[in-house]
Amino acid sequence: MKNTKTIARNAGWYGLENIISAVVALFTSIAINRYLGPSKNGYLVYVSYIASLVSSLGSVGIPATTRKYMAEFIGMGDRGTARYIYLRTLLLQTGLATLATCGFLFWVLGDANPDYKLASALLVLSIWPSMVNSISAQANAATEDLSKNMPASVVSAFTYLIVIAATVVFHWGVVGVGASLLSMRAVDFLVRFFPTMKRVLAWETTHALPPGLRKRMMPFALQGVTSMFVAQIVWSRSEVILLKHLYSDIRQVSYYSVAFTMAEQLLLVATIFGAAAGATIFAQYGRDKSRLPLITASAFRYLVLLSIPLHFIAASLAVPALLLFYGHKFEGAAMVVALAPLLCMFKAFLAPAQSLLESTERQRYVIAATVLAGIIDISVAWYLIPAHGAVGACIGNGAAQAAAVGTMWAIAIHLYKVKLPWLLVAKIAFISVLASLTAHYVVVQIATPLWAILCGGVASLIVLFGLFYLMRVLEPEDHDRFRILTGMLPRPIAGLVDKFLLLLIHPESESATPTDV
DSSP states (O other): OHHHHHHHHHHHHHHHHHHHHHHHHHHHHHHHHHHHHHHHHHHHHHHHHHHHHHHHHHTTHHHHHHHHHHHHHHHTTOHHHHHHHHHHHHHHHHHHHHHHHHHHHHHHHHHSOGGGHHHHHHHHHTHHHHHHHHHHHHHHHHTTOGGGGHHHHHHHHHHHHHHHHHHHHHTOHHHHHHHHHHHHHHHHHHHHHHHHHHHHHTSOOOOOOOTTHHHHHHHHHHHHHHHHHHHHHHHSOTHHHHHHHHOSOTHHHHHHHHHHHHHHHHTHHHHHHHHHHHHHHHHHHHHOGGGHHHHHHHHHHHHHHHHHHHHHHHHHHHHHHHHHHHOGGGGGGHHHHHHHHHHTGGGGGHHHHHHHHHHTTOHHHHHHHHHHHHHHHHHHHHHHHHHHTHHHHHHHHHHHHHHHHHHHHHHHHHHHOOOOOHHHHHHHHHHHHHHHHHHHHHHTTOOSHHHHHHHHHHHHHHHHHHHHHHTTOOOHHHHHHHHHHHTTSOHHHHHHHHHHHHHHSOTTOOOOSOSOO
């Protein structure tokens, strides 16, 4: 149960961090879009994506190497070598961040729309703290203690919220939006960097680099950058570039961004659990590689239980949620926000398979899968966007995600003999479709968005949990595992959740699931 407790503890801390960040992101997205409107916000989304693309590319190669090899040596009890890896990769990342920021600042000052030049420059300046900060974030993940990342994320999220609120109140326009992102990333860097540096410097200084370590690290870092470059096409909102150049209405960029933002909130649960499981998978590689397939399969099972129902039900509630939060100016995004939850669902299952392949230094398979998906994304989006705008972009992204995730899991199953619970997948999918149809039927009967969401959501949950019980979805050991998470809640709430879980577990159920996670 050691891995179970570690994953659950990290899921709890990482979950709290991401819930706060997600709530702030949702509210600020609503405020920005209502304040600027779909036309004015469209160009800003385009520039923001370019800046985020550069930050993301620089935040994977070296930082991913930091996490992978620090976790490996910490798992073996060699903190001296882990300390050396952190300091060396931090130095390299700082230099890379400086070059990237200066280069793109030169580009944006010469190429940006005059009305957006200052805002664009502020967005580009945020690249430096974001890239350097990623080393400390991954170092904390390598220690399997994600609680160390929470303070910086929470403080920076509220900084962003405050600056966005000031932008709306004092009418700072697009410059305020650019300043808010720079402020958030600068605060995140400062609050995270110094405590992390202090902890790492306290480790022993003696180290003996194993033969061939540098030769292992360099290809891993280069593969990470290559993988992330292609992954940006598949997992990020890269379609905004095609939308801007292939569709004349700039509002479609805003529509797609809003749909993407709403759908990304649904991935919160999967992101939390996937990050926690991924941290343990990397550390387990240094402890006992033979248990990796079992941990990966168990992680997949819980992602099925959590993600499939959430995305199907959300698809039926997406349109009233759009009207409630963003207003009738965004009615044109109705179709894309209804499709997005279903098409982004594949991403929920990415982390375990990718972590398994990366922990065993088989990133080439991740790269191959994302290259295939990138080709599909560009091809489908290029064909559909001229006629269908944001809907075509969403379909292209969804097709790419399905291809990438399906390919990675097929490789993991083939190489590591990972056994997945396909019968459970079929049960959950069937239950989720019925719950979603119930929500849709209720929603179309009610004109008021708020009441449509509340009534449709309650009706779908009744159907969902009723079928969970009747079809014997949960196993007795699921109760023990969920209790680790519910134990982190306030006692009165934990007691209610615990009793509810007991109701869902059929008394005649027999244990049939792996027990490593």
